[in-house]
Amino acid sequence: MSARVDVDGTTAALPTGGPGALGAPWSSGVRRRPDGEVEVAGVGVGDLAAEHGTPAYLLDETDFRARARAYRGAFEAAFTQIGTGVDVYYAGKALLTVAVARWATQEGLRVDTASGGELAVALRAGVPGAAVGLHGNNKSDGEILAALDAGVGRIIVDSLVEIERVGDLAASRGVVAPVMVRVTTGVHAGGHEYISTAHEDQKFGLSVTPGPDGGTSPALAALEAVVARPELELLGIHSHIGSQILDPSGFEAAARVVLQLRADLAERTGVLVDEVDLGGGYGIAYLPADEALEPAPVAWDVAAAVAAVCSELGTPLPRFSIEPGRAVVGPAGMTLYTVGTVKPVTVSPAAGASSDAEPFTRLYVSVDGGMSDNIRPALYGADYHAEVVGRLSDAAPVLARVVGKHCESGDILVHEVLLPGDVRAGDLLAVAATGAYGRSMASNYNALTRPPVVAVAEGDSRVLVRRETVEDLLALDQG
Ligand code: LLP
Numbered sequence: 001m002s003a004r005v006d007v008d009g010t011t012a013a014l015p016t017g018g019p020g021a022l023g024a025p026w027s028s029g030v031r032r033r034p035d036g037e038v039e040v041a042g043v044g045v046g047d048l049a050a051e052h053g054t055p056a057y058l059l060d061e062t063d064f065r066a067r068a069r070a071y072r073g074a075f076e077a078a079f080t081q082i083g084t085g086v087d088v089y090y091a092g093k094a095l096l097t098v099a100v101a102r103w104a105t106q107e108g109l110r111v112d113t114a115s116g117g118e119l120a121v122a123l124r125a126g127v128p129g130a131a132v133g134l135h136g137n138n139k140s141d142g143e144i145l146a147a148l149d150a151g152v153g154r155i156i157v158d159s160l161v162e163i164e165r166v167g168d169l170a171a172s173r174g175v176v177a178p179v180m181v182r183v184t185t186g187v188h189a190g191g192h193e194y195i196s197t198a199h200e201d202q203k204f205g206l207s208v209t210p211g212p213d214g215g216t217s218p219a220l221a222a223l224e225a226v227v228a229r230p231e232l233e234l235l236g237i238h239s240h241i242g243s244q245i246l247d248p249s250g251f252e253a254a255a256r257v258v259l260q261l262r263a264d265l266a267e268r269t270g271v272l273v274d275e276v277d278l279g280g281g282y283g284i285a286y287l288p289a290d291e292a293l294e295p296a297p298v299a300w301d302v303a304a305a306v307a308a309v310c311s312e313l314g315t316p317l318p319r320f321s322i323e324p325g326r327a328v329v330g331p332a333g334m335t336l337y338t339v340g341t342v343k344p345v346t347v348s349p350a351a352g353a354s355s356d357a358e359p360f361t362r363l364y365v366s367v368d369g370g371m372s373d374n375i376r377p378a379l380y381g382a383d384y385h386a387e388v389v390g391r392l393s394d395a396a397p398v399l400a401r402v403v404g405k406h407c408e409s410g411d412i413l414v415h416e417v418l419l420p421g422d423v424r425a426g427d428l429l430a431v432a433a434t435g436a437y438g439r440s441m442a443s444n445y446n447a448l449t450r451p452p453v454v455a456v457a458e459g460d461s462r463v464l465v466r467r468e469t470v471e472d473l474l475a476l477d478q479g
Contacts, residue, residue, distance in 0.1 A: 011066075011070065012069075012070050012073035012074035012077055012296045012299075013070060013074075013294065013295075013296060014066070014067060014070050014292065014294060014295070014331075015027075015028035015062075015063055015067065015070070016028055017029060017030070017031070017063075022038070024285040024288065024290065024292060024331065025284070025285040025286050025288065025290065025331060025385050025433040026331075026334065026432050026433075027040070027060035027063040027331055027332050027333070027334065027435075028060065028062070028066065029041035029042070029060040029062055029063055029456070029457075030060070030334070030432075032392065035392075036391045036392025036393075037389070037390055037391060037392075038387070038389035038390075038430065040058055040334070040456045041060050041062060041063075041456040041457050041458060041459065042456075042458060042459035043456050043459060043460065043461050045389045045390055045428050045430065046390055046428065048336060048454065048456065048461055049336060049338065049390075049428055051461065052452055052454050052461065052463065052467075053452075053467060054336050054337050054338040054368055054428070054451075055335055055336060055338075055367070055368055055369035055373055055451040056335070056336050056451050056452050056453075056454050056467075057333055057334075057335055057373070057434065057435075057438060057439050057451055057452065057454065058333065058334050058335070058336055058430075058456055058461075059095075059329075059332055059333050059435060059453060059454065059455045059456065059464065060332045060333075060334075060457070061103065061332075061455045061456065061457035062457050062458070063331065063332040064103055064328060064329055064332035064435075065103055065106075065107050067327065067328045067331065068103070068104055068107035068108075068109050068328050069107050069108075070295050070296075071109075071282075071295045071322070071324050071327065071328060072088045072107065072108050072109060073295075074294075074296040074298075074299040074300075075088060075295065075299045075303075075320075075322060077296070077299070078296070078299035078300045078302070078303035078304075079299070079303050079320055081300075081303060082303045082304070082306070082307040082317065083307075083317060084317040084318065084319055085319050085320070086319065086320040086321060086322065087319070087320075087322075088108070088109045088110070088321070088322055088323075088324065089109065089110045089111060089112035089133055089277075089321060089322070089323045090104035090109040090110070090111050090112065090323075090324070090325065090328055090329075091112045091114075091280045091323045091324060091325025091326075092111055092112060092113050092114070092118045092121070092122060092325070093112075093113075093114045093118065093325055093437075093440060094325030094326050094328070094329050094330065094435070094436035094437055094440060095325075095329045095333070095435055095436060095437075095438070095439055095440050096111075096113070096118050096121045096122070096440065097121065097453055097464045097465050098121060098124050098125040098464075099125075099455060099464045100329070100464065101121060101122050101125035101127050102125045102126065102127075104328070105125070105126075105127050105131065110127075110131040110132065110133070110153070110321075111125075111127050111131060111132050111133070112132075112133045112135060112323045112325075113132060113133065113134050113135065114134075114135045114136055115136060115143065116140070116142060116143035116146050116147075119132065119143070119146055119147060119150065119152070120146070123150055129151035129152050129153070130151060130152070130153045131153060132150065132152045132153060133152065133153060133155070133156060133180075133323075134152050134154070134155045134156065135158075135182075136156075136158065137158045137159070137203050137204050138158075139155075139158075139162065141165065141169060144165065144166055144169050145169055148169060148170060148173050148175055148177060152178075153178060154178050154179065154180050154235055155177055155178065155179050156179070156181075156238050156277075157179050157180070157181055157182065157226070158182050158204060158205060158206070159206065159222075160206075160218070160221065160225060163179075163181075163222060163225045163226055163229070163232070164225075164229075166179060166232065167229040167231045167232050168231075170231040170232065171231045175231075176230075176231055176232065177231060177232050178233045178235050179226055179232050179233065179234060179235060180234075180236045180237060180238040180275070180277060181206065181219065181222045181223050181226060181234070181236075181237055181238065182204060182205040182206065182238040182239070182240070183205050183206050183207070183208055183219040183222075183237055183238065183239055183258065183261065184200040184202070184204065184205040184206065184207045184208065184219075184239075185208055185239050185241065185253070185254040185257035185258060186198050186199075186200060186207070186208065186209060186257065187239075187241050187250050187253045187254040187257065188200065188241060188242055188250075189241045189242040189245040189247065189250030189251075189281065190242035190243055190244050190281070191244060191245075191246065191283075193247065194241070194242070194245070194247060194249065194250030194253065196253065204240070205219075205238075205239075205240075206218040206219040206221075206222045207219060208257055208261050217261075219237075219261055220261065220264060220265060220268070223237070223261075223265050223269075223273075224265070224268070224269060227265075227269050234271060234273055235273065235274060236262075236274055236275030236276055236277065236318065236319075237258050237261060237262055237273060237275075237276055237277070238276075238277040238279065239254045239255075239257070239258050239276075239277065239278060239279055240277075240278075240279025240280060240281065240323065241279060241281060242281050243280065243281045243326065244283045244284070245281040245282060245283050245293070246283040246291070246293055248293065248297075248298040248301050248302065249301075251278055251281075251301075252301060252302055252305035254278065255278055255302060255306050255309065256305070256309050258276050258278075259276065259309045259310060259313060259315070259318075260309075260313065262276065262315065263313045263314075263315050266315065272315065272316070273318065274318055274319055275318050275319045275320070275321060276306075276318045276319075276320055276321075277320070277321040277322070277323065278302065278320060278321070278322050279322065279323050280322065280324045280325050280326070280327075281324075281326075282298065282324045282326070282327035283326075283327070284326055284327055284330045284331050284433060284436075285331065285433065286382065286383055286384055286385065286432070286433050287384075287385050292327075293327070306320070325436060326436035326437065329435040329436045330433050330434075330435045330436035330437075331432075331433050331435065333433065333434045333435020333436070333438060334431060334432050334434055334435070335369065335373060335374065335430065335431045335434045335438060335451070336428060336429075336430050337367035337368055337428070337429050337430070338367065338426065338427070338428060339365055339366070339367055339423060339424065339425055339426065339427040339428075339429050340366045340367065340368060340405070340425055341425070342363060342364070342365050342366070342424060342425065343363070343364045343366070344361050344362070344363050344364075345361065345362050345363075345364050346360070346361055347359060347360055347361070347362050360399070361398075361399070362399055362400065362401055363398050363399065363400040363401070363419065363421075363423070364400075364401055364403055365400050365401065365402050365403065365419060365423055365429070366403050366404070366405060367402060367405070367413065367429055368405060369404055369405070369413070369448070369451060370403065370404015370405050370406045370411045370448070371404055371406050371408065371410070371411045371412075371413075371443075371445065372404070372406065372443045372444065372445045372446065372448045372450070373404075373438060373439070373442050373448075373450065373451050374413055374431070374434055374438045374441075374442075375441050375442075375443065376437060376438070376441070377412050377413055377414070377415060378410045378411065378412060379441075381415075383414075383415060384414045384431050384432065384433065384434070385414070385417060385431070385432045385433070386402050386413070386414045386417050386419070386429055386430065386431045387419075387429070387430060387432075388419060388420055388423055388427050388429050389428050389429065389430045390427055390428035391427070393420035393421075393422050393423075394420075395420040395421040396420075397418035397419060397420060397421065398418065398419060398420075398421040399416065399418060400414075400416075400418065400419040400423065401414065401415060401416060402414035402417065402419075402429065402431065405446075405448075406445055406446050406448070407446055413431055414431060439451075439453055439465070444468075444473060447470070447473055449467060449468035449469055449470060449472065449473065450467070450468045451467060452464075452465055452466050452467040453465040
């Protein structure tokens with residue numbers, strides 16, 4: 001099985017940037033110039049900081065597009081090979097701006113939205129309604145109506161009550177709503193492991209496992225409820241097993257469960273649904289030592305597995321869809337900060353440490369952003385990589401922690417990284433791989449204004465989302 005597939009001249013491997021590129025976890029357009037300054041897609045970070053200020057989210061457009069193409073190319077090649085097709089939806093929750101939605105569409109992806117707000121951004125970008133999906137475990141009537149009015153390609157329903165509500169609202173509009181049913185397969189993944197339990201203790205989807213009194217599973221009952229409503233068209237079954245997945249066997253396990261459910265539904269109702277969505281969750285590199293999931297081998301493994309399951313079950317292959325978010329935009333992004341206070345802190349050995357453990361020094365490097373522009377380290381303990389990018393230093397590296405400017409000791413951006421010992425106020429510092437779930441989860445904690453999103457491509461930069469101002473914040477405050 002090849003790890004690299006070419007489809008219509010499209011390379012299905014992730015971009016590396018080639019010789020001179022800093023490499024993962026940086027985007028493929030990141031290099032260090034001979035004078036030591038780092039550039040992104042041909043623009044020096046000094047010029048980017050001068051033009052756009054810091055902190056700023058930088059997005060390497062060429063890298064984003066290449067990742068979108070790699071996912072589409074890899075999955076199209078593998079699923080065509082087994083005799084079916086696949087649609088790739090970009091999961092907008094990772095980062096959605098009008099330009100980003102356009103890039104995804106131009107690269108042949110559709111757009112998956114998780115709220116009325118994300119739907120509005122996709123529509124503003126000119127994404128055809130038919131190429132948009134709407135998710136959500138608690139959609140409002142307004143969101144459902146907006147989706148119906150936009151003619152979205154699919155509404156992914158998440159509960160029995162929602163099936164009735166979407167049916168009623170479709171009836172009120174005189175339309176038939178295309179729906180998928182989100183199910184929970186018992187397969188949970190994320191990080192290097194996946195676990196399988198019958199009953200998932202979480203809010204999403206409908207379980208394929210019957211309740212304590214046996215009988216029909218909630219998933220099957222929901223699918224039958226959709227079949228029973230003439231205002232609903234049952235497109236298929238949806239499963240999303242988790243995020244930042246590095247072991248693809250979870251996708252195969254979930255696909256098996258979904259395909260079995262599809263066969264069970266066909267047996268009970270005669271309806272064989274056309275489509276199965278396997279969700280997103282493809283893992284990326286956050287640290288230099290991390291290995292990202294390459295789309296081609298995953299696509300081939302999953303395709304081979306689903307082909308085998310369908311032949312075992314004696315059912316024709318459905319069409320597939322996937323919803324990568326992080327894997328498309330995560331590595332394309334980085335956050336550029338300016339260093340302020342630098343403070344060595346002596347750290348005592350933890351209570352219970354061995355008696356010969358020595359106190360050590362950790363250099364606290366404060367930057368001009370923090371947990372409001374990247375909540376992931378504080379929320380999930382996520383690890384990131386940072387470098388001083390404005391210059392090259394020959395000072396010996398020291399153990400550092402990159403922190404923000406919030407009134408909170410948990411305001412950490414990078415827990416542990418080696419930075420040059422002479423790192424000082426005014427240095428430009430960048431954190432890699434912040435493209436996904438950085439801006440999209442940003443807040444105004446401590447009334448900090450959210451940084452701009454700046455696209456960089458072919459030696460040029462442009463603002464996709466401008467920096468918030470204090471005036472923006474005050475404009476919301478009614479006094
Ligand atoms: N499809 C569905 C139905 C999802 O729920 C998600 C993510 C995705 C696709 C995209 O997953 P991705 O390919 O980006 O892993 N805030 C967390 C991640 C939450 C993901 C929620 N659902 C984080 O920062 O790690």
